[in-house]
Amino acid sequence: MDFRLSEEQELLRRTVREFADAEMRPHVMEWDESQHFPMDLLPKLAALGLMGIQFPEEYGGSAMSAVDYCICIEELARVCPAISLTVAAHNGLCTSHIAMFGSLAQKQKYLPRLVTGEVLGAWGLTEASAGSDAAGMRTTAVRDGDGWVLNGSKNFITHGTIGGVMVAIAVTDRSKGHRGISAFVLEHGTTGMSAGKKENKLGMRASDTSEVIFQDCRLGPEHLLGEEGQGFINTLQVLDAGRIGIAALAVGLAQGAYEAARRYAKERRQFGQPIAAFQAIQWKLADNATRIEAARLLTYRAAYLKDQGARTTRESSMAKLYASEVAVRAADDCVQIHGGYGFVKDYPAEKFFRDVKLVTIGEGTSEIQRLVIARQLLGQ
Ligand SMILES: Cc1cc2nc3c(=O)[nH]c(=O)nc-3n(C[C@H](O)[C@H](O)[C@H](O)COP(=O)(O)OP(=O)(O)OC[C@H]3O[C@@H](n4cnc5c(N)ncnc54)[C@H](O)[C@@H]3O)c2cc1C
Numbered sequence: 500m501d502f503r504l505s506e507e508q509e510l511l512r513r514t515v516r517e518f519a520d521a522e523m524r525p526h527v528m529e530w531d532e533s534q535h536f537p538m539d540l541l542p543k544l545a546a547l548g549l550m551g552i553q554f555p556e557e558y559g560g561s562a563m564s565a566v567d568y569c570i571c572i573e574e575l576a577r578v579c580p581a582i583s584l585t586v587a588a589h590n591g592l593c594t595s596h597i598a599m600f601g602s603l604a605q606k607q608k609y610l611p612r613l614v615t616g617e618v619l620g621a622w623g624l625t626e627a628s629a630g631s632d633a634a635g636m637r638t639t640a641v642r643d644g645d646g647w648v649l650n651g652s653k654n655f656i657t658h659g660t661i662g663g664v665m666v667a668i669a670v671t672d673r674s675k676g677h678r679g680i681s682a683f684v685l686e687h688g689t690t691g692m693s694a695g696k697k698e699n700k701l702g703m704r705a706s707d708t709s710e711v712i713f714q715d716c717r718l719g720p721e722h723l724l725g726e727e728g729q730g731f732i733n734t735l736q737v738l739d740a741g742r743i744g745i746a747a748l749a750v751g752l753a754q755g756a757y758e759a760a761r762r763y764a765k766e767r768r769q770f771g772q773p774i775a776a777f778q779a780i781q782w783k784l785a786d787n788a789t790r791i792e793a794a795r796l797l798t799y800r801a802a803y804l805k806d807q808g809a810r811t812t813r814e815s816s817m818a819k820l821y822a823s824e825v826a827v828r829a830a831d832d833c834v835q836i837h838g839g840y841g842f843v844k845d846y847p848a849e850k851f852f853r854d855v856k857l858v859t860i861g862e863g864t865s866e867i868q869r870l871v872i873a874r875q876l877l878g879q
Pocket of ligand 1: 588621622623624625627629630631632654655656657658700703708857860861862863864865866867870
């Protein structure tokens with residue numbers, strides 16, 4: 500057992516950290532206030548290999564490991580969780596689904612443009628009335644000759660407005676329950692597909708989130724992604740990997756909040772001394788640093804097991820559950836340690852506090868993670 504990162508991984512961490520500090524940190528609040536993903540950042544993220552982190556070199560990807568992926572997502576989230584979410588959703592949902600279950604022709608068609616950051620990927624599972632109970636979706640894909648016609652709408656879709664390629668999950672045979680659900684891959688601009696309401700969000704505001712609507716959207720047979728009827732089962736496998744990414748995002752966000760709190764505690768003076776001299780503040784810092792290390796270990800372990808080819812349903816959910824709840828506490832304590840200055844936008848505390856809530860909700864809420872873990876423990 501070796502808990503150290505390799506020299507290459509340490510270099511990767513330093514490289515992404517320096518990039519995030521130089522290219523992202525100065526603009527974080529401007530992107531947050533304008534609620535726009537900065538498209539001019541895409542080529543820069545792609546130049547570092549961050550738009551195709553775990554995908555094969557033959558498609559232009561960086562062919563990095565799942566542990567490397569965690570390092571990248573973590574370092575982006577330490578500075579801007581919303582940009583990290585963009586990169587995680589693009590890599591871990593849309594692109595992953597195509598790489599895992601696409602035909603050779605689909606991989607050759609879509610992956611090169613996704614992994615080089617030419618287009619952003621969107622992934623549509625959630626609907627207005629089907630969130631945690633995703634299998635209760637209403638969007639249908641009905642046979643039409645040898646193709647399909649999609650009708651329905653997807654909610655809360657990351658890159659719903661600005662994505663170039665989308666994976667959409669739809670019911671193809673309602674009588675078969677979750678075995679009657681299939682996945683489709685299509686390009687934005689396809690007739691019958693349109694972006695609906697763009698969400699005005701509490702946090703993660705630089706990440707694009709919107710509704711996507713399908714109205715008699717006709718697709719040829721080449722758009723079916725994976726086997727007919729396997730879409731929901733494949734989705735659960737995509738989420739097993741995706742949740743490791745959200746866990747890494749939570750660890751990075753917690754680290755950013757903890758560092759901001761530590762820095763402020765050393766600068767801010769009350770009663771004639773830095774507030775870092777008070778035991779109440781020291782214990783908050785100590786507890787957060789300890790919890791973040793534990794969350795990082797759970798996350799890297801899930802990633803390591805994924806790299807070994809193991810199924811990680813339980814480990815991914817444990818990492819996502821724990822890391823996201825650790826991040827919520829770190830962001831809360833960050834605001835508390837900043838006092839009134841934690842409540843205003845001149846310091847990073849309030850943004851971490853707003854952004855963090857997404858990690859206990861996206862890719863399955865904390866309640867759903869507990870349900871997944873319990874089912875695994877009980878062999879259900
Ligand atoms: C910023 C953002 C980006 C997103 N990006 C995407 C995306 O790219 N693609 C996509 O498909 N989706 C995306 N989502 C959707 C996200 O995955 C869902 O919001 C999430 O799964 C929860 O679904 P819901 O919002 O409908 O909540 P609900 O399922 O309605 O849950 C409401 C509450 O009930 C609880 N609950 C529900 N069922 C149970 C149960 N069985 N036991 C105990 N408690 C339960 C939940 O934990 C929660 O507390 C995004 C969401 C957000 C906010």
